[in-house]
Amino acid sequence: MPSKTPHTNGTDPVENGVNGTKDVEMKDDAPAPLKGGKGKKVKEGEEEMTVVVPPSKGSKLSAPPPKDNDGDVSMDGAEEKDGEDAGVPKVDPVVKAVADIKSNFPLLEKAVALFDARFSLRALRSISSIRKRLTPDILAQVITETYPSTSPAAKSLLNAVDRENATFSKPASNEMELDGESKTKVGKKEAKEIIPEIEIFLGILTQIYYLDNKINQKGAVFSGYLVERIHSLNRRTLDSLSARVYFYLSLFCEQMAPLPPSPSSPVVSIRPTLLSALRTAVLRKDIDTQSTVIVLLLRNYLSTSHITQADLLISHTKFPENASNNQVARYLYYLGRIRAIQLRYTEAHEHLTAATRKAPSSPSAAGFSQTATKLLLVVELLMGDIPDRATFRLASLERALQPYLLLVQAVRVGLLDEFEEAITQHSATFRRDGTYTLILRLRQNVIKTGIRMMSLSYSRISLRDICIRLKLQSEESAEYIVAKAIRDGVIEASLDREKGFMKSKEVGDVYATREPGEAFHDRIRACLALHDESVKAMRFPMNQHRLELKNAQEAREREREMAKEIQDGDLDEDDLGGEFEGM
Amino acid sequence: MSERDLHSILQKLKTTHNYAESSTLLSRAKITLLKLHALTPQSTTPPTVLLAAREVFESGALLSIRAKDPDAFTRYVHQLTPFYELSSELYPSGSGNGEKNKITGLYLLLLLTQRDYAGFHTELEGLEMRASDAGSGAVEGDRYLGYPIKLERWLMEGSYDLVWKAMASGEVPSEEYSVFSEILTTTIRNEIASCSETAYPSLPISSTKNLLFLDSEGAVVQFAQSRGWVIKDGRIYFPNQSLKASVDEDGNEKEVSQMTIENTLGYARELETIV
Numbered sequence: 001m002p003s004k005t006p007h008t009n010g011t012d013p014v015e016n017g018v019n020g021t022k023d024v025e026m027k028d029d030a031p032a033p034l035k036g037g038k039g040k041k042v043k044e045g046e047e048e049m050t051v052v053v054p055p056s057k058g059s060k061l062s063a064p065p066p067k068d069n070d071g072d073v074s075m076d077g078a079e080e081k082d083g084e085d086a087g088v089p090k091v092d093p094v095v096k097a098v099a100d101i102k103s104n105f106p107l108l109e110k111a112v113a114l115f116d117a118r119f120s121l122r123a124l125r126s127i128s129s130i131r132k133r134l135t136p137d138i139l140a141q142v143i144t145e146t147y148p149s150t151s152p153a154a155k156s157l158l159n160a161v162d163r164e165n166a167t168f169s170k171p172a173s174n175e176m177e178l179d180g181e182s183k184t185k186v187g188k189k190e191a192k193e194i195i196p197e198i199e200i201f202l203g204i205l206t207q208i209y210y211l212d213n214k215i216n217q218k219g220a221v222f223s224g225y226l227v228e229r230i231h232s233l234n235r236r237t238l239d240s241l242s243a244r245v246y247f248y249l250s251l252f253c254e255q256m257a258p259l260p261p262s263p264s265s266p267v268v269s270i271r272p273t274l275l276s277a278l279r280t281a282v283l284r285k286d287i288d289t290q291s292t293v294i295v296l297l298l299r300n301y302l303s304t305s306h307i308t309q310a311d312l313l314i315s316h317t318k319f320p321e322n323a324s325n326n327q328v329a330r331y332l333y334y335l336g337r338i339r340a341i342q343l344r345y346t347e348a349h350e351h352l353t354a355a356t357r358k359a360p361s362s363p364s365a366a367g368f369s370q371t372a373t374k375l376l377l378v379v380e381l382l383m384g385d386i387p388d389r390a391t392f393r394l395a396s397l398e399r400a401l402q403p404y405l406l407l408v409q410a411v412r413v414g415l416l417d418e419f420e421e422a423i424t425q426h427s428a429t430f431r432r433d434g435t436y437t438l439i440l441r442l443r444q445n446v447i448k449t450g451i452r453m454m455s456l457s458y459s460r461i462s463l464r465d466i467c468i469r470l471k472l473q474s475e476e477s478a479e480y481i482v483a484k485a486i487r488d489g490v491i492e493a494s495l496d497r498e499k500g501f502m503k504s505k506e507v508g509d510v511y512a513t514r515e516p517g518e519a520f521h522d523r524i525r526a527c528l529a530l531h532d533e534s535v536k537a538m539r540f541p542m543n544q545h546r547l548e549l550k551n552a553q554e555a556r557e558r559e560r561e562m563a564k565e566i567q568d569g570d571l572d573e574d575d576l577g578g579e580f581e582g583m
Numbered sequence: 584m585s586e587r588d589l590h591s592i593l594q595k596l597k598t599t600h601n602y603a604e605s606s607t608l609l610s611r612a613k614i615t616l617l618k619l620h621a622l623t624p625q626s627t628t629p630p631t632v633l634l635a636a637r638e639v640f641e642s643g644a645l646l647s648i649r650a651k652d653p654d655a656f657t658r659y660v661h662q663l664t665p666f667y668e669l670s671s672e673l674y675p676s677g678s679g680n681g682e683k684n685k686i687t688g689l690y691l692l693l694l695l696t697q698r699d700y701a702g703f704h705t706e707l708e709g710l711e712m713r714a715s716d717a718g719s720g721a722v723e724g725d726r727y728l729g730y731p732i733k734l735e736r737w738l739m740e741g742s743y744d745l746v747w748k749a750m751a752s753g754e755v756p757s758e759e760y761s762v763f764s765e766i767l768t769t770t771i772r773n774e775i776a777s778c779s780e781t782a783y784p785s786l787p788i789s790s791t792k793n794l795l796f797l798d799s800e801g802a803v804v805q806f807a808q809s810r811g812w813v814i815k816d817g818r819i820y821f822p823n824q825s826l827k828a829s830v831d832e833d834g835n836e837k838e839v840s841q842m843t844i845e846n847t848l849g850y851a852r853e854l855e856t857i858v
């Protein structure tokens with residue numbers, strides 16, 4: 001995130017501090033290698049991904065030009081207020097955090113009033129900037145200031161943050177003064193009833209607090225309560241929030257002992273909950289929850305390597321088409337993983353390529369793109385392709401991919417020795433990444449490449465030489481292997497059994513085949529798809545056309561009037577010109 | 584019908600070697616399990632019953648392998664899976680893993696003979712994961728599990744002679760594994776035959792015998808006829824080879840030009856909509 005640093009204005013020490021800690025914190029997270037390796041890694045990736053979009057907020061405060069870069073419509077009250085808050089010099093961090101949290105409430109209210117999930121999503125996105133500052137006290141303060149002391153919702157939330165005795169300072173009075181204009185707004189809203197969305201939003205913040213402080217047991221219990229609560233509330237405007245609640249519920253379960261690969265892990269026991277959530281979400285066409293829960297279930301099954309179940313889940317559900325980009329990326333990754341295990345490499349390759357492309361490019365999502373790229377590399381190798389050298393040079397991937405680079409080098413040249421060495425040397429890494437079994441399958445590819453190299457360099461070579469080159473056990477083995485390679489279309493050659501040699505056929509001209517045409521066609525198709533997608537992705541503000549229509553109508557009316565006046569002879573030419581320009 | 588019945592049936596089951604008798608015993612045991620609500624493990628099932636149930640299914644699985652009934656075996660394996668996934672604390676102490684590895688190994692081998700490689704690898708992936716979790720070392724090192732894994736690797740890379748040797752030498756981990764040897768032999772023979780069809784222009788009968796692991800030249804002739812190969816002057820010719828090639832050429836030519844036209848028309852249409 002170095003690009004961000006210059007944006008933060010030096011006069012505001014609070015903001016600077018926040019940005020700094022965020023950076024460090026994420027790096028701390030990423031390499032933490034837990035058992036069940038890959039699971040953990042991916043999670044980090046995912047975790048980060050959900051967090052990715054908004055860090056720009058920090059910089060937004062001081063530098064307005066880089067507005068929303070994700071296509072959302074104009075910003076409104078809440079964000080501006082945010083800016084004002086930052087403007088106040090030397091704000092107490094606690095007060096600021098409280099204000100930040102509260103600034104999301106109008107957004108949530110707006111979401112309910114306009115029935116537009118985009119506002120809830122924006123509130124959720126601001127979580128990442130609040131995240132590092134969360135403490136039970138801040139949460140308690142927000143709760144006490146928001147709810148009247150009699151509210152049962154407030155009581156249970158306070159219970160959750162261990163601040164049962166916090167005093168209720170309602171109505172908006174003391175603390176509020178500090179954040180200037182927002183006071184009146186929030187205050188007025190509070191006078192009305194407090195919508196349940198706010199309760200759930202605070203619940204999510206509490207979940208995050210638990211998660212960041214590794215209080216998993218309590219977090220899981222509290223998440224269970226939240227899920228119950230969402231069920232009993234049964235409001236469509238809660239949908240995008242409930243998706244997040246399920247997400248954290250499953251994260252808690254994953255981190256509780258015994259850890260996932262063990263069959264008695266808590267992840268197994270939340271499957272029914274998730275499945276019923278999925279059912280409800282599908283019935284209600286709740287896309288956010290649906291996509292999140294499908295991804296969670298896949299992840300859940302894969303963590304205990306119940307691949308058959310995961311495959312069945314995929315075949316029985318339909319992933320919502322307009323799910324959020326991050327969920328799609330995750331879904332594609334899991335799909336690719338399952339297909340790779342099932343030896344359906346072409347499909348796996350397709351899904352994984354899409355996953356790596358859809359992965360957010362921000363550095364905090366590096367975990368995800370690393371994991372996805374690793375798997376993609378292995379699948380490419382399994383398909384007999386050699387991955388692009390440039391992939392290994394990317395700064396964010398270079399170190400993580402080092403073991404894979406060795407592997408690719410061995411496969412490319414077809415040297416069994418080096419291949420085996422790379423495996424034994426890095427077997428721990430591969431196991432942790434969950435690619436070990438896939439890599440073991442590569443052995444035959446190494447042999448095939450070796451044979452192909454020989455077939456290209458020699459027009460005729462004896463089986464004995466092949467055997468020595470590939471370090472095979474016997475000449476018979478070599479003969480069978482070469483025969484198989486010929487049948488599988490790896491090489492164009494024929495065998496002579498009596499004399500014991502392999503004779504390569506002349507390689508034809510590639511341009512005489514259909515291959516260049518196909519490659520060309522593929523590219524054109526990709527371009528066309530890109531065009532179609534960008535057309536589909538365009539957004540138009542609601543009712544804008546009516547405004548234009550109205551303008552046009554007014555203009556026409558004026559014109560008519562003018563025409564009339566001209567007819568009447570009241571208007572001279574100059575006047576007319578001026579009028580037209582004004583329009 | 585109670586737990587005691589179950590144990591007595593189990594005792595008898597272990598001592599008899601008669602297939603008919605065993606299968607009646609097994610079905611009685613399964614009915615008893617059903618009455619005890621232990622056909623699938625429940626949280627309330629007592630440990631001793633769990634163990635007994637597992638043993639019933641295990642003996643059933645081994646029995647169906649000996650009887651060469653793959654469907655029944657697959658069924659038993661599926662019934663056993665939930666039992667194997669329970670944590671070992673739920674069983675009486677010291678009962679160990681039972682025949683888990685043996686049965687899983689047999690199942691892998693079955694998948695291999697059915698050429699269900701996707702199923703094989705799916706199963707294997709799960710094994711690797713659990714093995715690395717339990718810290719019980721590499722799966723390949725296991726006597727029962729290592730065998731099918733080795734065979735699969737050889738089959739995939741094409742070292743058919745090693746597969747053959749492994750089976751011919753009879754060094755199978757247990758007698759049940761030899762049931763599959765025959766099926767595997769047929770499998771690899773067919774594989775080799777299809778490889779030879781494309782790899783060799785022609786083959787002398789005498790060396791084909793070794794190539795296909797057949798006992799006599801008569802068997803070679805028989806096999807060649809069953810695959811529709813032509814035998815001339817003591818050599819085998821593969822008629823499909825040349826046939827395939829010529830058809831390919833012709834079909835290709837037409838298809839390529841047609842495809843190019845179709846594609847170009849498609850581009851034109853798309854351009855029209857864009858501009």
